Amino acid sequence: MIQLAGLTKRYGQFVAVDNxxxxxxxxxxxxxxxxxxxGKTTTMRMIAGILRPxxxxxxxxxxxxxxxxxxxxxxxxxxxxxxxxxxxxTGGEFLRFAAALYGQQGPAVERRxxxxxxxxxxxxxxxxxTESYSHGMRQKLIISGALVHRPEVIVVDEPMxxxxxxxxxxxxxxxxxxxxxGGTVLLSTHTMEVAEAMCxxxxxxxxxxxxxxxxxxxxxxxxxxxxxxxxxxxxxLTGGLEERALDSLLES
Amino acid sequence: MTGTLRQPSLVTVLTPKxxxxxxxxxQERSGSRAxxxxxxxxxxSFWAAIFGIAFxxxxxIRDVPEIGNLLAAKVLGVILLAFLSILLLSNIITALxxxxxxxxxxxxxxxxIGCFRFYLAKLSExxxxxxxxxxxLALPILTAxxxxxxxxxxxxxxxxxAFVPFLVLPAVVGTVFTVLLVNVFPARRTRELLGLVALGGxxxxxxxxxxxxxxxxxxxxxxxxxxxxLAVLRTPTGPWLPSEWTAAMIMNWLLHIADPWPPTRLWxxxxxxxxxxxxxxxxxxxxxxxxxQEGAERRVRRPLRGPLERxxxxxxxxxxxxxxxxxxxxxxxxxxxxxxxxxxVLLMIYIFNIKTLPIHSGERIPFGLVTIIAFLNLGLSGFxxxxxxxxxxxxxxxxxxxxxxxxxxxxxxxxALLWSKYWIGTGPLLILALAITILxxxxxxxxxFMMAVGLGTVVPFTLAVGAMALSFGVLYPQFSTxxxxxxxxxxxxxxxxxxxxxxxxxxxxxxxxPVTQQLQAWRxxxxxxxxxxxxxxxxxxxxxxxxxxxxxxxxxxxxxxxMEW
Numbered sequence: 001m002i003q004l005a006g007l008t009k010r011y012g013q014f015v016a017v018d019n020x021x022x023x024x025x026x027x028x029x030x031x032x033x034x035x036x037x038x039g040k041t042t043t044m045r046m047i048a049g050i051l052r053p054x055x056x057x058x059x060x061x062x063x064x065x066x067x068x069x070x071x072x073x074x075x076x077x078x079x080x081x082x083x084x085x086x087x088x089x090t091g092g093e094f095l096r097f098a099a100a101l102y103g104q105q106g107p108a109v110e111r112r113x114x115x116x117x118x119x120x121x122x123x124x125x126x127x128x129x130t131e132s133y134s135h136g137m138r139q140k141l142i143i144s145g146a147l148v149h150r151p152e153v154i155v156v157d158e159p160m161x162x163x164x165x166x167x168x169x170x171x172x173x174x175x176x177x178x179x180x181x182g183g184t185v186l187l188s189t190h191t192m193e194v195a196e197a198m199c200x201x202x203x204x205x206x207x208x209x210x211x212x213x214x215x216x217x218x219x220x221x222x223x224x225x226x227x228x229x230x231x232x233x234x235x236x237l238t239g240g241l242e243e244r245a246l247d248s249l250l251e252s
Numbered sequence: 253m254t255g256t257l258r259q260p261s262l263v264t265v266l267t268p269k270x271x272x273x274x275x276x277x278x279q280e281r282s283g284s285r286a287x288x289x290x291x292x293x294x295x296x297s298f299w300a301a302i303f304g305i306a307f308x309x310x311x312x313i314r315d316v317p318e319i320g321n322l323l324a325a326k327v328l329g330v331i332l333l334a335f336l337s338i339l340l341l342s343n344i345i346t347a348l349x350x351x352x353x354x355x356x357x358x359x360x361x362x363x364x365i366g367c368f369r370f371y372l373a374k375l376s377e378x379x380x381x382x383x384x385x386x387x388x389l390a391l392p393i394l395t396a397x398x399x400x401x402x403x404x405x406x407x408x409x410x411x412x413x414a415f416v417p418f419l420v421l422p423a424v425v426g427t428v429f430t431v432l433l434v435n436v437f438p439a440r441r442t443r444e445l446l447g448l449v450a451l452g453g454x455x456x457x458x459x460x461x462x463x464x465x466x467x468x469x470x471x472x473x474x475x476x477x478x479x480x481x482l483a484v485l486r487t488p489t490g491p492w493l494p495s496e497w498t499a500a501m502i503m504n505w506l507l508h509i510a511d512p513w514p515p516t517r518l519w520x521x522x523x524x525x526x527x528x529x530x531x532x533x534x535x536x537x538x539x540x541x542x543x544x545q546e547g548a549e550r551r552v553r554r555p556l557r558g559p560l561e562r563x564x565x566x567x568x569x570x571x572x573x574x575x576x577x578x579x580x581x582x583x584x585x586x587x588x589x590x591x592x593x594x595x596x597v598l599l600m601i602y603i604f605n606i607k608t609l610p611i612h613s614g615e616r617i618p619f620g621l622v623t624i625i626a627f628l629n630l631g632l633s634g635f636x637x638x639x640x641x642x643x644x645x646x647x648x649x650x651x652x653x654x655x656x657x658x659x660x661x662x663x664x665x666x667x668a669l670l671w672s673k674y675w676i677g678t679g680p681l682l683i684l685a686l687a688i689t690i691l692x693x694x695x696x697x698x699x700x701f702m703m704a705v706g707l708g709t710v711v712p713f714t715l716a717v718g719a720m721a722l723s724f725g726v727l728y729p730q731f732s733t734x735x736x737x738x739x740x741x742x743x744x745x746x747x748x749x750x751x752x753x754x755x756x757x758x759x760x761x762x763x764x765x766p767v768t769q770q771l772q773a774w775r776x777x778x779x780x781x782x783x784x785x786x787x788x789x790x791x792x793x794x795x796x797x798x799x800x801x802x803x804x805x806x807x808x809x810x811x812x813x814x815m816e817w
Contacts, residue, residue: 048661051816070663078661084654088584089577100573101662129584145658 031199343426678718723804
């Protein structure tokens with residue numbers, strides 16, 4: 001469903017994403033893991049059509065995102081890492097606008113909006129301006145915005161940031177159910193537990209490249225780390241396992 | 253914790269600002285050559301035009317026997333008074349952003365920076381942001397004064413010495429006013445309230461300016477006798493205003509008059525104001541800053557559904573909701589819609605001035621005067637339209653800013669986005685253009701021919717000016733601004749104004765000759781038909797406007813496509 005071929009993004013001399021090839025089939029929840037600055041968000045934004053790749057292609061359901069953006073994006077729901085919404089719109093108006101961007105309107109959309117707001121405990125805030133929402137509420141609103149047009153593919157960048165435990169649980173269940181009904185999810189996260197518990201397959205991104213990818217057993221096999229958990233495996237691949245002298249940092 | 257805490261220096265506190273400015277400058281330089289060339293041409297022609305006008309007017313004034321020098325001083329005083337009012341307004345708007353809404357405030361307030369240093373850093377930022385445009389505008393005018401009056405090699409230094417305190421004083425007043433206001437109202441509300449306060453202030457200033465009637469200074473015959481006229485010239489416009497002290501300091505140098513008072517007043521005033529500003533800041537800033545975090549609005553006062561939605565029902569949902577969204581954001585943001593009041597006030601004054609022109613007072617009006625006034629009216633209408641577009645259309649892409657992820661990740665076509673923005677802004681602008689042209693030409697009792705010229709010019713010019721405002725907004729976006737009111741006064745806003753006024757000047761110059769010929773013929777009783785000259789000029793105007801509409805929009809569409817968020 002999602003296919004990246006030779007995907008590359010350069011900023012001058014700096015290579016943020018370096019020749020990534022990846023295929024996420026229909027009905028799979030795929031996790032993208034990596035340290036800060038590894039190129040996850042850049043990759044996600046290229047998939048969503050927000051950034052143009054320097055090289056390579058992104059296809060969604062066989063449609064090239066950058067050559068035929070309208071067709072590809074119509075199947076996609078994107079949840080960014082930072083929940084920027086229009087401050088002077090109400091939650092309901094924001095969702096109506098998000099649905100309209102995908103050409104949807106009418107009573108079915110209104111019912112969908114109410115349903116989503118209800119699920120995310122935002123029903124009481126439907127007619128409030130989003131400038132009064134907390135960070136977590138905005139996050140829930142943009143998640144609803146990505147779901148309002150019933151996408152086939154969800155690309156979600158750091159979904160749990162700012163969510164309370166109840167909403168985080170709801171989102172996990174929602175994404176798993178979405179996948180079980182034939183949807184496709186590409187998720188980037190720092191939270192190892194989330195990745196380990198939710199993802200069918202995982203790719204570890206380091207310095208713009210995929211260092212390893214596969215199911216958890218496959219990852220252990222590839223890295224010759226049979227007994228390791230995902231966190232240790234991640235640190236082993238990204239060079240975070242070295243002993244560090246913290247004393248000097250904590251000295252007063 | 254051991255040792256004494258060392259305060260970061262003022263330069264350190266300001267490092268992110270000046271380094272950021274340097275990076276932006278470098279990015280501008282490494283940008284496309286066409287953009288750089290456009291900037292260079294527009295900047296040079298605008299600067300040269302102001303210098304040329306100032307130089308010619310000053311040379312004429314200087315040679316007026318007896319009163320030339322007095323008149324030159326008076327003109328400088330009036331110009332600086334206008335600058336002072338712009339600076340006051342601009343400083344209030346800017347200080348609200350720099351002191352209470354900026355994103356670096358959490359970091360700076362949490363850091364161990366002394367109160368005075370913090371104040372100086374933020375004041376410097378405010379002065380630079382709010383005054384660079386005025387300083388740029390003053391440069392050709394002061395250069396003209398220096399050359400006409402042979403100010404000598406040291407004149408630039410003196411001009412700087414006179415101008416620095418002139419810029420600092422309104423900045424301090426602006427910061428004090430803002431901190432007081434924020435202590436009464438939370439900053440987010442203040443920003444909205446400020447719109448109205450500032451508008452009130454501007455309206456009063458404009459009315460005052462009308463009451464002073466500076467044009468009467470150019471008509472000495474309107475005074476009872478020469479002594480009265482001299483008395484008006486000698487009396488300062490406002491003896492306690494820094495604009496008067498600055499004008500006096502500059503003119504004294506140019507006329508070789510030794511008077512220590514103007515520089516003393518200026519520098520002492522600036523020093524005292526700085527101390528007072530720092531004291532008010534120390535006493536009130538933290539309370540205000542704390543309040544500034546609390547002022548979000550919750551309930552919607554104007555839901556804007558129903559009739560408007562029904563009116564737009566024929567549009568596809570994407571376009572309809574886009575227009576509704578833009579209208580909602582505009583009318584719910586008081587800093588946006590309140591500008592309409594200012595626009596209304598300015599238009600009323602403009603129309604009132606046209607009405608009070610003494611061209612229908614019984615005497616037979618000289619033919620040349622009618623032509624000049626009709627063209628001046630066309631030029632002024634064009635200027636008003638360009639300024640309105642700068643305020644309302646130029647910021648429209650910048651205001652999408654950080655929400656662009658939603659638009660870019662959706663199937664919304666970027667061309668559709670651009671065209672929606674274009675018509676949302678240009679539609680009302682076109683209505684305004686037609687209203688101004690028809691009303692003022694009707695008040696001027698112009699011939700049907702001149703009415704046709706006016707309408708035939710203003711319609712394509714409005715379409716062009718809307719496209720230029722939108723496109724320059726795309727080419728020079730301000731995505732990270734904290735205050736929408738600052739967007740039109742950004743660098744890109746000024747480039748847009750210079751470019752649109754250059755287009756206007758070209759159109760008027762092209763039209764002047766054949767229209768004058770036509771009017772001449774009409775006055776001599778000859779039959780006026782559609783001559784070849786006129787058709788060529790009409791075609792040229794249409795082509796210029798079409799190029800000024802299509803080219804910027806194409807550039808903008810291309811830029812929008814390449815833009816990354």
